[in-house]
Amino acid sequence: MHKEDCFYLGKIAKKFSYKGEVLAWLDTDDPGYYEDMESVFVEINKHLVPFFIEKSRLHKNDFLRIQFEDVDSEEAADRILGCELYLPLTMLPKLEGDKFYxxxxxxxxxxxxxxxxxxxxxxxxxxxxxxxxxxxxxxxxxxxxxxxxxxxxxxxxxxxxxxxxxxxxxxxxxx
The missing domain is CATH 2.30.30.240 (PRC-barrel domain)
Structure with missing residues (x-):
């Protein structure tokens, strides 16, 4: 997946637990819309890498608490801390009327x-x-x-x- 085919969703802001859970800040008016994602692209060394999500839920309205597959320790979470998250443009909610991206x-x-x-x-x-x-x-x-x-x-x-x-x-x- 190329970055130009994606939109910026947010970034991994901090670790949440010793089991590798992270809190992702989402740059959106409706974080709940992205609560049930199966995967997301994480930008690592200027490359978009797919990460699969085991579970996620909203945390304090602005953050999404995420447990990624294969990220099961603080050390693994440290490697993706601060990384930006992207999704394909096709996943943007459709806007109506005079609202636009x-x-x-x-x-x-x-x-x-x-x-x-x-x-x-x-x-x-x-x-x-x-x-x-x-x-x-x-x-x-x-x-x-x-x-x-x-x-x-x-x-x-x-x-x-x-x-x-x-x-x-x-x-x-x-x-």
Whole structure:
């Protein structure tokens, strides 16, 4: 499995017991959705390695307590401590309406209600306080804040994100 075919689920945060159980912090709004997984990919030395789960259950709402097959001691748990967890993209829950995963809208056309087609979404910059759509129009890169008030509709069948940006925001890039 290649990393680009997967999504980041979380990381192994700490050991839980002397029998190799670990606590994994999950980067999700609904950790319970992942409680009954059979396996997960653990990134070890930049490679995704499948680990099979004997049992797991939620622990204090944000963590998943996991007992992996063949991880039956503190020493074995130490070897995977801090490792990131991944799952195939096909395991993401389907989102409806105007909710979307960042990777899902890459390649969609950004259409402003006032300006029309303003370019292709090439990425999402989430390194700032407010995530930004990275939109490419010819040689110009346009950055639009991902604010609910700006997003009118996610049109999956037509691969479009319909936006209503304030006057001047996008015009600044296109002039």
């Amino acid at each position: 960042f990777h899902e809208i890459i390649g969609f056309t950004a259409v402003d209600e006032r300006l029309g087609d303003i370019g292709i979404i090439t990425g999402i910059n989430d390194n700032s306080a407010q995530p930004l759509f990275e939109i490419k129009k010819g040689e110009t890169e346009i950055l639009v804040p991902m604010i609910d008030d700006f997003i009118v509709k996610i049109d999956r069948p037509n691969k479009q994100v319909l936006l209503n940006t304030p006057e001047g925001l996008v015009d600044l890039y296109l002039s």
